Amino acid sequence: MNGLLVRWTRRSARLAAELALVLGITSLLAFGLIALAPGDAATRLAQQRAGHPGVTEDQVASARRELGMEGSIPERYVRWLGHAVQGDLGKSARTGRPVLTELAERVPVTLSLAGLAAVVALPLGMLVGALAVMLPWRPARRGLRLTGLLAVSLPTFWVSYLLVVVLTEQLGLLPTSADGGLAGYVMPVVVLALPAVGLLSRVVAVSLREALAQPYVRAAQARGTPTVSIVVRDALPNVAGAVLNTIGLIVGGMLTGALVVETVFAHNGIGDYFVQAVNFRDLMAIQACVLCFALAFTATNRLADRLHGRIDPRVSSG
Amino acid sequence: MTASGAGRRRRTVICALPLLGFVMAGALAPVIAPYDPIANDLMASLARPSMEHLLGTDQLGRDQLSRLLYGAQASLILAAAVLAVSVTVGVVIGAAGGFLGGWPDRVALWLMDVTLTLPSLIVALAILGVRGHGSANLVLALSLTGWPPFARLARGRFVSLRRSAYFDALQVLGASRFRILFQHALPALAAPVLVYASIEIGFIVLSLAFLSFLGLGIPPPEPEWGQMLIDARPYLDSALWLALPPGLAIAAVVLASNLLAEQFATDNLPLVRLGMPRRRARMNGSTAGPYRVEELAVAFAGRKVVDGIDYRVAPGRALAIVGESGSGKTLSTLAPLGLIDATARVSGRAVLGQVDLLGGGPAIQEAVRGRRVGVVLQDARGALNPVRTVGALLDDAVRHAGVVPRGRERARSLELLKMVGLPEPESQVSAYPHTLSGGMCQRVMIALALAGEPEILIADEPTSALDVTTQAQIHALLADLRESIGMGLILISHDIAAAARIADDIAVCYAGRIVEVGPAADVVSRPDHPYTRGLLDAVPSPKAVPGTRFRTLPPAEPARRKVSACAFAPRCAHATKRCHVEEPPLQPVTPGHTSACWVRPTVARPIGYDGA
Numbered sequence: 001m002n003g004l005l006v007r008w009t010r011r012s013a014r015l016a017a018e019l020a021l022v023l024g025i026t027s028l029l030a031f032g033l034i035a036l037a038p039g040d041a042a043t044r045l046a047q048q049r050a051g052h053p054g055v056t057e058d059q060v061a062s063a064r065r066e067l068g069m070e071g072s073i074p075e076r077y078v079r080w081l082g083h084a085v086q087g088d089l090g091k092s093a094r095t096g097r098p099v100l101t102e103l104a105e106r107v108p109v110t111l112s113l114a115g116l117a118a119v120v121a122l123p124l125g126m127l128v129g130a131l132a133v134m135l136p137w138r139p140a141r142r143g144l145r146l147t148g149l150l151a152v153s154l155p156t157f158w159v160s161y162l163l164v165v166v167l168t169e170q171l172g173l174l175p176t177s178a179d180g181g182l183a184g185y186v187m188p189v190v191v192l193a194l195p196a197v198g199l200l201s202r203v204v205a206v207s208l209r210e211a212l213a214q215p216y217v218r219a220a221q222a223r224g225t226p227t228v229s230i231v232v233r234d235a236l237p238n239v240a241g242a243v244l245n246t247i248g249l250i251v252g253g254m255l256t257g258a259l260v261v262e263t264v265f266a267h268n269g270i271g272d273y274f275v276q277a278v279n280f281r282d283l284m285a286i287q288a289c290v291l292c293f294a295l296a297f298t299a300t301n302r303l304a305d306r307l308h309g310r311i312d313p314r315v316s317s318g
Numbered sequence: 319m320t321a322s323g324a325g326r327r328r329r330t331v332i333c334a335l336p337l338l339g340f341v342m343a344g345a346l347a348p349v350i351a352p353y354d355p356i357a358n359d360l361m362a363s364l365a366r367p368s369m370e371h372l373l374g375t376d377q378l379g380r381d382q383l384s385r386l387l388y389g390a391q392a393s394l395i396l397a398a399a400v401l402a403v404s405v406t407v408g409v410v411i412g413a414a415g416g417f418l419g420g421w422p423d424r425v426a427l428w429l430m431d432v433t434l435t436l437p438s439l440i441v442a443l444a445i446l447g448v449r450g451h452g453s454a455n456l457v458l459a460l461s462l463t464g465w466p467p468f469a470r471l472a473r474g475r476f477v478s479l480r481r482s483a484y485f486d487a488l489q490v491l492g493a494s495r496f497r498i499l500f501q502h503a504l505p506a507l508a509a510p511v512l513v514y515a516s517i518e519i520g521f522i523v524l525s526l527a528f529l530s531f532l533g534l535g536i537p538p539p540e541p542e543w544g545q546m547l548i549d550a551r552p553y554l555d556s557a558l559w560l561a562l563p564p565g566l567a568i569a570a571v572v573l574a575s576n577l578l579a580e581q582f583a584t585d586n587l588p589l590v591r592l593g594m595p596r597r598r599a600r601m602n603g604s605t606a607g608p609y610r611v612e613e614l615a616v617a618f619a620g621r622k623v624v625d626g627i628d629y630r631v632a633p634g635r636a637l638a639i640v641g642e643s644g645s646g647k648t649l650s651t652l653a654p655l656g657l658i659d660a661t662a663r664v665s666g667r668a669v670l671g672q673v674d675l676l677g678g679g680p681a682i683q684e685a686v687r688g689r690r691v692g693v694v695l696q697d698a699r700g701a702l703n704p705v706r707t708v709g710a711l712l713d714d715a716v717r718h719a720g721v722v723p724r725g726r727e728r729a730r731s732l733e734l735l736k737m738v739g740l741p742e743p744e745s746q747v748s749a750y751p752h753t754l755s756g757g758m759c760q761r762v763m764i765a766l767a768l769a770g771e772p773e774i775l776i777a778d779e780p781t782s783a784l785d786v787t788t789q790a791q792i793h794a795l796l797a798d799l800r801e802s803i804g805m806g807l808i809l810i811s812h813d814i815a816a817a818a819r820i821a822d823d824i825a826v827c828y829a830g831r832i833v834e835v836g837p838a839a840d841v842v843s844r845p846d847h848p849y850t851r852g853l854l855d856a857v858p859s860p861k862a863v864p865g866t867r868f869r870t871l872p873p874a875e876p877a878r879r880k881v882s883a884c885a886f887a888p889r890c891a892h893a894t895k896r897c898h899v900e901e902p903p904l905q906p907v908t909p910g911h912t913s914a915c916w917v918r919p920t921v922a923r924p925i926g927y928d929g930a
Contacts, residue, residue, distance in 0.1 A: 037448045134592075146573075149580065153572035155524060157531040158547050158565050165554040206584055212592065219701035222657055223715050223766055224688025227592045233714065237705040252437025259443070260531065275532055278447030286447045293440055301435060312705050 022302075026294040027084065030287050031077050034067065041283060042069055048093040048280075066090060067283070089291070090284035094276065099288040103270060107292070110269030113261065114254045116185060117192035121250075124193070125200025126243075132205040133212070145205065151198025156257050160191050160264040176265055188261040195253050200243065207242030211235040237311050244311075247304040248297065255293055330581055336574035337516050340523075340567075343387050344394030353381035355388040355541045367559050374559040376549060385541035386563055392542050396456065397522040401515050403461035408468025409507065415469075416476030417499060426473065430466040438463035439525060446534045453536070460525055467514045472507060479503050513582060520575025527568055543568050607671045608632045609691075609774050609806060614666035614676075616646070616653045616830075624650050625830040627666075629808075631774060636800055636807040638817030638838065640853065641827035647810050650827065651776050655691060656683035670774070689719055692767030694777040698759035702751035708735075708762050709747030712769065719770030734765040739795060757788035764795065774806040775799075781816075793820055814850070815857040818842040826850045829885035835904070836911025846913035848890045884916065892917040 034041060042064035046055040049063065064070060067090070068080045083089070089099045132144035167174045167187065175184045211217065212235060220230050258271030266272075270289060277285035343350075352372075359379030367374040373382035415426025442459035449455045479485050479502060488498050527544025529535040536542045538549075543564040550560035609631045616624035624646040631637045639647045652658050654668030654675045668675040670690060675683055687693070695701045702711065712731035716722060722730045728747070735743035738761040751759055760780055767775055777796060781789035797820045800807045811817045817824055818838045825835040826847060834847040845851045884890070887897040896916050904912040 033444060033448055036445065038450065149573055149576045150569065153520070153524070153569050153576055155527045155531070155544060155547065155565070155568055157528070158561075158568075161547070161551050161554060161561075169555060202580060206580065209584060214703075215695065215697060215700035216703040218657065219693075219695050219763070219766075220703070221592075222655070222687060222693035222695060223718070223769065224684060224686075225714065225718055229714065229718070230592060233706065234703050237703075248435045248437075252440065255437055256439045256528070260528070263532075274443065274447075278443050279533060281447060281450060283448060286444055290440075290444050293437070297435075297437065 018302075022298050023295075026291065026298065027081055028077070029294065030291045031080055033287055033290060034069075034283055037281075037283060042067055044281070045093055045283065048282075049096075084291075089288040092277070092285045093282045094280045094285065099284050102273065102285070103288055103292055106268055106270045106273050109267050110258050110262070110271055113185070113188055113192060113267060113269060114258060116189045117196060117254060117257075118250075120189060121193040121196035121200060125197040126204050126239075128197060129201035129204025129239075130208060132201060133208045144201070148198045148201035148205070152195045152202075153198075154194075156191055156195065156260045157264060159194060160187070160260065163187050163191065164264070184265065184267075188265045188267060191261050191264075192254060192257045195257065196250055199246065199250060199253065203242050203246050204239055207239045208235055210242075211238035214238075241308055241312050244304040244308045248301050251297055251300050255297075326581075326585070330578070333574050333577040333581060334516065336570040337519060337578075340390055340519070340571045341394060344390035344392075347384075347387040347391040351381075351384035351387045353384040355380060355384040356539045364553065364557055366557075373563050374557070376546075376560055377553070382546075382560065382563065385546060386543070386567060388541040389543045389546060389564065390567070392536050392540060393523050393526055396453070396460075396526055396536075397519050399453075399457045400460045400464055400522055401518060403457060404464035404518070405468050405511055405515065407461065408465035408470075409472040409504075409511075411465065412469035412472030412474075413476050413499070413503070416473035417480055417495075417503075419477075419480065423473075423477075426469065430469050430473075433463055434466045436463055438521075439528060442525065442529070443532070443534070446529070451534060451537065456526075456529070456535070460522060464518060464521075467518070468511060471510050471514065472503075475503050475507055513578070517575050517579045517582075520572040523568060524572050610667070610669045611650070611654060612667045612669075614650055614653065614668065615664070616649050616658070617663045618659070618661065623830050624653065627827070627830070627832055629825050629832065629835070631806040631808055633773065633806055634800070634804045635823070636797075636809065636821040637823045637825060638809045638811055638814075638821035639825045639827055639832075640811050640814045640817050642812055642853075645827040646830040647827040648778050650830075651778065651808055651810060652693070654683075655687055655693065655776075656680050657687070657693065688715065688767075688772075689770040690773050692770060692772035692775045694760070694763050694767045694775065694780050696779045696782050698763040698780075699751060699754075699756060699783070701763055702759055704751055706750075707747065708749050708751070708754070711762070712747070712765060715766045715769035721769070721771055730769075731765075734768055735762075737768065737799070738762070738765045740765070755788075756784050757791060760784065760788075760792050761795070764792075764799070768799070768803075771803075772805060774808065776808045776810070778810045779812070780809075781811075789816070796820060813857075814842065814853045826853065831885065831914070832904070833886065833915070834911075834913040836907065836913075840908060840911045844907070844911075846907045846911070846918065847886075847915050848892050848917070849886050850913075852889075884914070890917075 037044075040060075042060050043055065045067060046059040046063040047053050050059060068076050068083070070076070071079075087100055089103075091097065092099050092102060095102065128144055128148060132141050132148065135141050135144070164176055164187070168176050174186050175181075176187070214234070217230060217234050220234055225234075255271070258269060259275050260271075261267070262269045262272035263275055270292060273285065274289040274293075276282070277289060357380065359375070362371070362375050362379040363377055365371050365375040365379070371381050371383065373386060375381055376385070411426050411429065415423040438460070441463050445459040445462065446455055449458070476499070479498075485498060485502075488502070489495070523543070526535055526542065527547065530542055530544030531548060535544055538545055546564040547561060547568075550557070550564070553560050610628075611630070612628050614624060614627045615622055627646070627650045629637060629639070629650075639651065641647045649658055649662075653662065653664045656675075658664075664676060666676060670686065673682060673686070675686060702708075709728065709731055712734060713727040716727045716730045716734075717724070731747060732743050735746060740746055740758060740761050746754075746758075751762070754762065764775075764777075764780070775796075780796065781792050784792065793816055796807060796809065799805075800820075807820075809817060809821055814824065814826075818841070821838045823836065824838045824841045825832045826841070826849065827833070828849050834841060834845070834850045841850060842854065845854055882901050883899060884893070884897040884902055887893040890897065894917060900916070902914040902916045904914045907913050907918075
């Protein structure tokens with residue numbers, strides 16, 4: 001009982017330390033991003049606020065304060081971090097509203113889109129990948145392989161255009177925007193899921209082939225292990241490990257896809273927010289989006305690593 | 319079923335063709351483009367493809383073919399710039415880490431790992447958002463996450479160079495570290511860098527289209543494929559010729575890159591087929607009898623690698639099949655069980671009890687495997703699934719064998735581990751294979767093979783990866799088990815002396831045939847076939863005078879076997895004319911001991927074991 005408590009404490013301490021490290025690095029990156037801006041960011045912000053190039057010293061000074069650009073760099077970072085911890089990520093230069101509030105409104109939209117796409121893509125990608133190796137007919141295997149690779153090779157916005165033209169403009173089947181209720185989710189989810197299915201199917205196919213080429217598969221055959229058991233027990237852990245290793249790529253692809261899909265299909269998610277921020281050069285908003293993406297990204301990656309350690313003892317022990 | 323080298327090369331070339339086309343189109347655009355890509359001609363607005371405009375014109379009357387070619391040029395220039403930066407940065411970081419080692423290497427590795435996990439396009443967008451549009455920023459944004467593959471390549475190259483004896487030798491010869499670095503490591507990097515660069519091209523082309531969509535790519539009116547797709551959007555239902563060529567061009571280039579990437583990832587990976595899931599066939603006639611293999615032949619692509627082999631193992635007896643690598647000894651034991659490559663053609667009979675394993679198709683073989691015939695393969699560590707515990711593997715094997723009632727598997731597993739002499743079986747059941755020594759892995763393999771209480775145990779070079787002491791222990795274990803369980807044992811080995819200590823009979827295999835077979839003591843003390851004697855001569859003897867040279871066999875010639883000749887004749891010191899034109903049959907030497915040799919050197923000049 002006592003030992004369990006000690007282990008639990010130790011584990012939470014390690015988790016906290018790890019989290020602190022990740023947050024530290026992420027915040028440094030997000031903070032440093034502003035430094036990459038050419039020219040004087042404060043002047044620019046003042047001009048953006050005023051809506052014209054002619055700005056007063058006072059306006060620039062207040063913008064400088066807002067951007068946290070007073071004092072030495074370590075000083076700035078500490079102050080910025082202090083604000084960030086309290087939930088103050090600054091105000092959008094475009095709308096004048098607090099960035100965090102705007103993000104909070106939009107996160108659920110992106111999460112629901114990406115979540116739905118993941119629910120579709122995970123089983124479908126695994127199935128297509130497995131069939132691309134196991135089907136007894138060679139042309140079918142090749143076809144599935146090419147389809148999977150093609151799915152990751154097409155520009156997502158073009159696929160969106162083609163879908164809109166055929167399904168909405170010509171057949172009148174689906175609405176193009178979020179106003180259409182659940183039906184408005186069909187096309188964006190399909191477009192988001194398509195490259196994920198392609199990527200997953202190839203990862204599954206390649207890792208399955210690798211797994212089946214392992215000597216332990218032949219050894220299992222040699223002791224009369226049934227095929228189903230070989231696939232489930234010998235091949236699947238390897239495949240699951242490979243899939244977990246690509247979670248980062250898949251999440252990254254979903255985020256990138258969200259930018260496109262939310263723009264084309266008019267869903268007000270973070271992707272759409274990020275694109276607007278980038279086009280307006282809204283520094284505070286860009287910074288906040290990067291922070292938000294980085295957190296989502298590292299969280300899923302850590303989770304994947306944890307799961308991988310559970311499946312494959314070699315990952316956790318060395 | 320590995321693809322042939324030529325086939326792979328051909329497929330690689332086909333994959334690379336679109337990339338080559340892309341590079342040519344981009345480089346030659348100013349020469350081959352028929353029109354100025356940004357010249358408007360409102361008279362020819364939205365013209366269909368014709369002889370004048372091969373791909374038609376857009377709403378401003380600009381020639382689409384010219385725009386497509388110049389679009390390739392724009393992507394190509396960007397790709398070249400991004401690759402130049404990525405390759406330089408990557409090679410410098412990777413080379414520094416790999417060559418210096420220590421903390422610079424750790425920093426380099428950490429940087430690579432972190433960068434590789436970043437979503438490239440999000441990073442690119444953040445950079446462009448903060449720094450604004452413009453081609454320099456575009457290059458910076460895409461290079462920032464593009465360098466790690468090149469760093470990894472360079473690091474690998476430099477690490478292996480630093481650790482090589484070759485590097486030490488060059489240093490001893492007085493070459494400067496720096497010169498060695500440039501002269502020996504960098505040129506070797508060129509080819510793999512080129513491969514990775516061609517894979518990156520697809521990503522850059524796709525990224526540029528994506529950035530154009532967000533208004534951050536190459537600004538109009540300069541032609542760019544992504545921008546062309548956006549311009550074509552309003553005309554998608556009326557002028558499809560505007561949207562298809564750029565879309566297909568992007569798809570072709572990116573698909574080619576992806577195909578190449580996968581080709582290199584799966585190079586040399588064999589394609590393994592599993593049997594279709596089916597109910598296991600029940601076998602009748604399990605009365606124990608000898609296991610007889612007769613006239614077994616195995617051919618790959620029409621070439622016979624096992625040619626008419628016979629052997630038999632009575633219950634409780636041990637047969638050793640010895641021979642050098644490639645002699646067909648493994649194939650001749652695994653083929654009857656259906657455990658060899660699916661492309662092989664197997665003929666002959668393999669009768670266990672009353673069942674012919676080769677007459678009943680894969681279902682019969684599957685039913686026999688693990689239950690009536692146990693198999694121990696070479697390389698025990700590789701043959702144990704690394705992600706499963708010893709106990710889980712054994713429980714499964716016991717369950718599939720169906721020898722104990724459900725729920726009692728673990729008790730039987732522990733019993734098996736005790737039988738094979740694994741120390742502390744109760745704690746080892748929860749161990750993973752990577753924590754076991756080679757000898758312990760082999761004991762676990764043997765326990766797995768015994769799970770079905772087989773009548774025959776086939777051990778294929780069970781000691782090949784073990785040290786000498788462990789080899790002896792495993793051999794002793796096999797001998798003990800055979801006696802205590804009373805099962806038949808087939809031991810495959812290249813070590814005739816070790817085989818003689820365990821087996822009752824020895825069959826010597828050469829080039830897919832058995833050339834000598836008989837009681838172990840007989841074969842070893844009175845070898846008849848010159849090949850058997852060659853194998854015995856290769857065994858070091860404790861009685862030999864120090865300084866005695868081994869008599870060794872001359873090296874094997876490339877397999878260009880004549881149909882009617884003794885396969886060993888080209889390496890045989892005693893070969894006569896007849897040996898080269900007529901194949902010798904197995905003839906009795908003494909009762910139960912036969913040999914396939916025309917010369918019979920034993921008869922003329924007996925040579926004893928131990929070189930006496």
